[in-house]
Structures are given as structure tokens and as C-alpha cells.
Amino acid sequence: MGTLSVVATPIGNLEDITLRALRTLKECDVIYAEDTRVISKLLARYEIQKPLQRLDAATEAAKAGEVIERLQAGEHVAYVSDAGTPGISDPGTRLVAVVREQLPEAVIEAIPGASALTAALSIAGIDTSAFTFLGFLPHKKGRQTALKEVAESTIPVVLYESPHRIEKLLQELQTLTIARVVIARELTKVHEEIISGTVAEVQAHFAAHPDTIRGEFVVLVEP
Numbered sequence: 001m002g003t004l005s006v007v008a009t010p011i012g013n014l015e016d017i018t019l020r021a022l023r024t025l026k027e028c029d030v031i032y033a034e035d036t037r038v039i040s041k042l043l044a045r046y047e048i049q050k051p052l053q054r055l056d057a058a059t060e061a062a063k064a065g066e067v068i069e070r071l072q073a074g075e076h077v078a079y080v081s082d083a084g085t086p087g088i089s090d091p092g093t094r095l096v097a098v099v100r101e102q103l104p105e106a107v108i109e110a111i112p113g114a115s116a117l118t119a120a121l122s123i124a125g126i127d128t129s130a131f132t133f134l135g136f137l138p139h140k141k142g143r144q145t146a147l148k149e150v151a152e153s154t155i156p157v158v159l160y161e162s163p164h165r166i167e168k169l170l171q172e173l174q175t176l177t178i179a180r181v182v183i184a185r186e187l188t189k190v191h192e193e194i195i196s197g198t199v200a201e202v203q204a205h206f207a208a209h210p211d212t213i214r215g216e217f218v219v220l221v222e223p
Contacts, residue, residue, distance in 0.1 A: 001071060001072070001074065001103075001105050001106050001107065002070060002071035002072070002073065002074050002075045002076055002077060002106060002107070003071070003076045003077070003106070003107040003108075003109060004067065004071060004077050004078075004079065004095075004096070004099055004106060004107070004108045004109070005024050005028060005076065005077070005078045005079070005109050005111050006079050006085075006086050006087065006092060006096065006108070006109070006110050006111065007021050007024055007025065007078050007079065007080050007086070007111040007113070008021065008084060008085040008086070008111060008112055008113030008114055008115065009021070009039070009042055009080050009081070009082075009083060009084065009113065009114065010042065010083065010084075010113075010114050010188065011083045011084045011114045011115070011116050011119065011187055011188055012083070012186065012187060012188035012189035012192075013188040013189065014041075014042060014045050016113070016114045016188055017042070017046075017113060017114070018111070018112070018113050020111055021111050021113055022046055022048070024078055024111050025043065025046075025048050025050065025078055025080075026048055026050075027076065028050060028076040028077060028078040029050075029051075029070070029075040029076050029077065030050065030051045030052075030053060030070065030075065030077055030078070031043075031050045031051070031052050031053070031077075031078045031079075031080060032052075032053045032054070032055040032063065032067060032077060032078070032079045032080075032095075033052060033053070033054060033055065033079075033080050033081075033082075034054075034055065034056045034057075034080070034081040034082045034086075034090065034091050035054065035056065035082050036052040036053070036054050038082045038083075039052065039080050039082075040052070050078075053066075055067075055079065055091065055095065056091055057091045060091050060092075060094045060095050061094055061098070063095070064094065064095050064098035064099065065098075067079075067095060067099065068098070068099060068102055068103050068106075071099065071103055071106045072103065078111075079092055079095060083114075083116075084114050084115050084116050084117075085112070085113065085114070085115045088115055088117060088135075089135040089136060089160050096108060114188070116160070116184075116187055116216065116218050117133060117158060117218065119184070119187050119188065119218075120158070120182075120184035120187060120218035120220060121158065121220070123184070123194060124182045124184070124194075124196075124220050125182070125196070126156055126180070126182060126220060126222050127156070128156065130155045130156075131155055131156040131157065131158055131220075132149075132153055132155060132156070132157045132158070133157075133158045134146060134149070134150070134157060134158070134159050135159070135160050136159070136160045136161065136162075137159060137161075137169070139165075147172055147173075147176065150173070150176060150221055151176040151177065151178075153221075153223050154223055155223070156220055156221060156222050156223070157220070157221045157223075158218065158219070158220050158221075159218070159219040159220075159221070160216070160217070160218060160219070161217045161219055162216070162217070163213050163214045163215060163216075163217070166183075166206070166213060166217050166219075167203075167206065167213065169219065170199055170202060170203050170206075171203075173199045173221065174199045174200065174203070177223075178198075178199055178221055178222065178223065179222045179223060180196065180197065180198060180222040181196070181197070181198070181199050181202055181219065181220065181221050181222065182194065182195070182196045182219075182220040182222070183195045183196075183202060183217055183218070183219050183220075184217070184218040184220070185212065185215050185216070185217050185218075186214075186215040186216070187216075187218065189215070191212075191215070193212060
């Protein structure tokens with residue numbers, strides 16, 4: 001029976017990959033990736049040549065059967081998302097669920113590494129002995145319910161947000177009772193930035209530096 005390796009990849013800096021992850025990518029028979037173009041840059045950096053197959057959120061359920069056939073044939077399959085740890089607001093969860101259900105004898109192993117969630121928590125300077133992770137909030141249906149959950153939480157809440165909606169999110173947080181918000185932007189990249197303060201202070205920062213509203217945002221809300 002084959003092995004499915006769920007491999008964490010860098011969230012920005014290509015040096016943030018483990019020796020075990022590199023060995024796994026070199027030894028596997030095939031790599032399934034959220035976007036083959038993205039993983040190709042990492043593989044080229046480390047001179048790894050392997051067959052690539054796309055498996056993103058839209059094709060995850062359909063491609064799971066193909067992965068199962070490979071595992072039944074004894075192949076070693078690696079799965080990577082575009083950045084960070086698969087399954088954490090990224091594809092991968094449904095693939096693992098289907099393999100566990102239909103092929104329980106297969107080996108499924110985690111190859112841990114970079115994650116925007118843990119990277120942001122490590123440098124936020126807030127009490128992270130307990131926290132709630134909500135990922136990306138719904139755009140429309142369910143958004144107000146999620147914001148209510150943020151408002152009523154007694155422990156820090158961590159969100160992901162895109163540059164297109166970060167200002168809207170801050171406007172919504174302004175209506176809630178919040179002690180502090182910490183925003184981690186462009187983690188591990190050249191323009192990495194941490195902004196911490198009241199919601200109004202963070203809004204003022206972005207109003208004064210509109211050119212920094214780009215990249216991926218991790219938002220930590222302290223009740």
C-alpha cells in the first residue's frame with residue numbers, strides 16, 4: 001500500500017522548507033499541487049524534477065479517486081498547496097478525508113512546516129495559550145454571524161483576509177468591542193510588517209500608507 005504525504009511548503013521565503021519536506025518531494029513518485037505553476041518555482045529552486053498533477057479546491061473530490069488508485073498501486077504521493085500547510089484554509093482536507101474513508105490501510109503522513117497562522121501567533125505578542133481560528137470570513141451569507149462570534153469571544157480570534165477586503169473588515173471590527181488588533185502582512189517576505197493597536201490606529205496606519213494594502217493578511221483580534 002502506498003503513502004500520502006501532506007507536505008507544508010514556504011509561505012514566502014523559499015528557504016523556509018524542512019529537510020524532511022525536501023527529501024519527501026525528491027523521493028515521491030508524483031506531486032499533486034493546488035497550482036503546478038506555483039510549486040514549480042520551489043522545485044526549480046531545489047532542483048527537484050517530479051511528475052506534477054493539479055489538485056485544487058475545485059477538483060479535490062474528483063481527483064481523490066485518482067490518488068487512491070495510485071496508493072493502491074503502491075505509489076508514494078505528495079500533496080502540496082500553494083503556500084503553507086495544506087488543509088489550513090487551503091485544499092487538502094477533503095482529499096485526506098476521502099483517502100481515510102475509502103482506503104483506511106493507506107499511510108497518511110504529515111510533513112510539517114510553515115504556516116501563516118502559527119507564524120503570526122509567534123510574533124503577535126498576545127496570549128496565545130488559547131485562541132479561535134476562523135480563517136477567511138464568509139463574504140456574504142454567514143458573515144454577520146461570524147463577526148458576532150468574534151465580538152463574543154473571550155480568547156483571541158485569528159482571521160485571514162485579502163487586500164481587497166481588509167479595509168472592509170477593519171470597518172466592521174470598529175463596531176465591535178475590541179481591545180487590540182494585530183495584523184501580520186507579507187510574512188517571511190521582503191516587506192513583512194506587523195501593525196498593532198486599536199482598530200482606529202490600524203485604520204489610520206493604512207490610510208497613511210495605502211501602498212501597503214497588498215499581500216496576504218493575518219488578523220489577530222484581542223477581546
